[in-house]
Amino acid sequence: MAERVAVAAMAVRTGFGRGGAGLLGAGFAGTPAFAPVTRFDTAGRRTDRAATLPGCPDLAEELTGVVAEVCAGLTAAQRAATPVLLAAHADAANAEVAAAVVAGTGVAGVPRTYTNACVAASTAVADAATVLRTGRAERVVVAAGYLVEPAMFGLFDAGRALARDGRARPFSRGRQGMVLGDGVAAVLLTPDTGSPLATIEGWGRTGDGHHVVKPAPDGSGLARAIGTALERGGVDPAEVGYVNANGTGTEFNDAAEVAALRRVFARAPVPVSSTKSVHGHALEASGLVELVVTVLALGEGRLPVNAGYLGPDPACELDLVLEPRTAAPRYALTLNSAFGGANTALLVGAP
Amino acid sequence: MTGTRSTAEATLGARVVDARWPESDVDTLPSIPGFILSDFTPLVAAVAERCLRVHHGEPPADPARAARTGLVLASARGDTTTLRIVTEAVAAGRRVPPLLFFQSNPNAVLGHVAARWGLGGPVVCVSPTGDPMADALACAELLIDAGDADEAVVVVAELGEDGDQTGGAEALLVTAEGRA
Numbered sequence A: 001m002a003e004r005v006a007v008a009a010m011a012v013r014t015g016f017g018r019g020g021a022g023l024l025g026a027g028f029a030g031t032p033a034f035a036p037v038t039r040f041d042t043a044g045r046r047t048d049r050a051a052t053l054p055g056c057p058d059l060a061e062e063l064t065g066v067v068a069e070v071c072a073g074l075t076a077a078q079r080a081a082t083p084v085l086l087a088a089h090a091d092a093a094n095a096e097v098a099a100a101v102v103a104g105t106g107v108a109g110v111p112r113t114y115t116n117a118c119v120a121a122s123t124a125v126a127d128a129a130t131v132l133r134t135g136r137a138e139r140v141v142v143a144a145g146y147l148v149e150p151a152m153f154g155l156f157d158a159g160r161a162l163a164r165d166g167r168a169r170p171f172s173r174g175r176q177g178m179v180l181g182d183g184v185a186a187v188l189l190t191p192d193t194g195s196p197l198a199t200i201e202g203w204g205r206t207g208d209g210h211h212v213v214k215p216a217p218d219g220s221g222l223a224r225a226i227g228t229a230l231e232r233g234g235v236d237p238a239e240v241g242y243v244n245a246n247g248t249g250t251e252f253n254d255a256a257e258v259a260a261l262r263r264v265f266a267r268a269p270v271p272v273s274s275t276k277s278v279h280g281h282a283l284e285a286s287g288l289v290e291l292v293v294t295v296l297a298l299g300e301g302r303l304p305v306n307a308g309y310l311g312p313d314p315a316c317e318l319d320l321v322l323e324p325r326t327a328a329p330r331y332a333l334t335l336n337s338a339f340g341g342a343n344t345a346l347l348v349g350a351p
Numbered sequence B: 001m002t003g004t005r006s007t008a009e010a011t012l013g014a015r016v017v018d019a020r021w022p023e024s025d026v027d028t029l030p031s032i033p034g035f036i037l038s039d040f041t042p043l044v045a046a047v048a049e050r051c052l053r054v055h056h057g058e059p060p061a062d063p064a065r066a067a068r069t070g071l072v073l074a075s076a077r078g079d080t081t082t083l084r085i086v087t088e089a090v091a092a093g094r095r096v097p098p099l100l101f102f103q104s105n106p107n108a109v110l111g112h113v114a115a116r117w118g119l120g121g122p123v124v125c126v127s128p129t130g131d132p133m134a135d136a137l138a139c140a141e142l143l144i145d146a147g148d149a150d151e152a153v154v155v156v157a158e159l160g161e162d163g164d165q166t167g168g169a170e171a172l173l174v175t176a177e178g179r180a
Helices: A020-030 A061-071 A076-080 A096-105 A118-132 A150-158 A220-233 A253-262 A282-298 B040-056 B080-091 B099-103 B107-117 B132-146
Strands: A005-014 A086-088 A112-115 A142-144 A185-192 A198-206 A240-244 A269-275 A332-336 A343-351 B020-021 B069-074 B124-126 B150-160 B168-174
Touching: A005 A020, A005 A061, A005 A118, A005 A269, A005 A282, A005 B020, A005 B080, A020 A282, A020 B124, A061 A096, A061 A142, A086 A118, A086 A282, A096 A112, A112 A118, A118 A142, A118 A198, A118 A240, A118 A282, A118 A343, A142 A282, A150 B080, A150 B099, A185 A282, A185 B040, A198 A220, A198 A282, A198 B069, A198 B107, A220 A332, A220 A343, A240 A282, A240 B080, A240 B099, A253 A332, A282 A332, A282 A343, A343 B107, A343 B132, B020 B040, B040 B080, B040 B150, B040 B168, B069 B132, B080 B099, B099 B107, B107 B124, B124 B132, B132 B150, B132 B168
Parallel strands: A086 A112, A086 A142, A240 A269, A240 A332, B069 B124, B069 B150
Antiparallel strands: A005 A185, A005 A198, A112 B124, A142 A185, A198 A343, A332 A343, B020 B168, B150 B168
8 A cells, every 4th residue: 555645746726827836926925816806796795805817717627727737747548547536616517517627638537526615625635645545546636626706705705704804814913804716726646656746644634523614612623633644644743844724814713723733733833824815715625725835835945924914813823924934844734624613634745 | 303224224235324314205304503595404414313313312422433423425416505595696686695604515514413413523525426325435435444534424415406495315324344
C-alpha cells in the first residue's frame, strides 16, 4: 500500500484570474480580489462585493478546463483509467456537469459530486488518497468549482453571513462575515513517485455532533481532525510551519477555529493565515483552492498574508501572517469546517 | 417512528436496509424545528432516526461507538424544492427566507442528526452519477477503509418528481465488522 500521496499537477482559477500567477502575486501579498459584482443584480443585498472572474463563466466549462490542465501530461490511455471526484453545490444538474467533464477530457468517469458544503473538496481529497492508498486506482483527479451566482449570494445575504463592508477580515477585530469568491481547481493525485509538487501526508475528518450549523465553540471536533491528520502523517505539531485556516471571517467560526488551533499548537505556535481574505469563500470548492494555495506556499517558500486585518481580537490570538513572510516549512496544514459540524484537516508535505 | 427490521426489511444486493420512508401508505414525516417548506430534510431525518433506533434505541447513541460513527447522505437530485423556492425568490427580487440559508445545504440535516445522537464521525454528502445506494455504500467503505470511522449511517433520499415532492428514502448502518 502506498503510504504517501503525491500532488502531481494542479490548476486553479479564482478572482485573480485563470492560473496561479495572480494568486501568488497580489493574493499572497494581501491585496484582495474583491470588487462590485457585475454578473447579476445585487440591489437590496447587504453588500455588492465578491471576488469573481470576468463575465459569466460556465461551471462545466471551467471544471473541464482545470481537469484538462492537470491531465495534460497523461496519455489517452492513462486518462481513460483515471477517475475524477468532483465537488460542487448540491444541484440536480450535477450529473450533467459530470458528464460534460468526462466528455471534454476523456477521463474514466465521475462516480459522484461531493456536496458537503465547505468540506466537500477536502473530503474528496481524503477519499482520493484512500483510493490510491488501497490500490483502487493508480491516479485520481479531484476537481471542485463554485462560481458566484445569485441564489447562494441571496441565501448568504439572507443568513446575514456576508460582510457589509465587503471585506473578509478573518481573526480580526471588527470582522463582519464572509465575502464570496469564484474558485475552480483541480489536482492530479498519484502514488508518491517522481518529483511531485507536494505530498498529502495525512488527513482527518470529524463531526462536532453539536449543532445544525454552528461549530462546537471549544474547537474539539476540528482539533480531533488536525490530530488525526498529524498522527496519520507521523508528524509532530512542532514540525508544522504553516496553517491555511478555514477563517471565514465570521464571529463564531473564527473563534472556534482558534480554540482548535490552541488545543493542538499550545506548545508550538504556528503561523496562520486565511486566504479567504483575498480570494473569498468558494464554498464547496474552498478546500481545493486552499490546498493549491498551501502547495504554492510550500513550493515558493512564502506564506500568504491574512488580509483585511484591523487589529487584535482577544478571542483570536494567533501568530497571524500579517505581512509577506519568507519561510520554508516541511509541513503545512489546510483546514476546513462546514455546516453540520463537519471538519477536515489535510497535512501537506513540501516537495 | 419506531422502524424495525421486520417493517423496513428490504435487500440491496447482499445488504438489508434498516429503515425506509415510507413504511406504509399512511406514513407521515415529523417536522424538524428550523427547517421549512421542503420535505427533503424531514425525509433524511426520519430514515436516519429509524436506522439509529434499530441499533441504539433511544438517543443519544452509545458514546463509545458514536464518537467514530460517520454520516453519509447520497441524493442524485438533492433538495430540489428548496433550490426552486430560492431561485424563484431571487428571480422575482423577493427576499429569501433566512431559514433557507441553512437548509439549502444537505450538511445541515446531518448536523441535526449528529447533534441529536452525539455522532462524532465524518459528515459526507454526495450527488452520485450511478446507483445512489451503491455509491453511498462505496463512500462509507472509503471512510472505514481510511480509518476515519468504524461505522457509518448511510442514507439515500430523493424527492419525488412531477409534483409528488415527498419521494422516498432508505438507510442502513455499515460497520467495519459487516464488511469483513
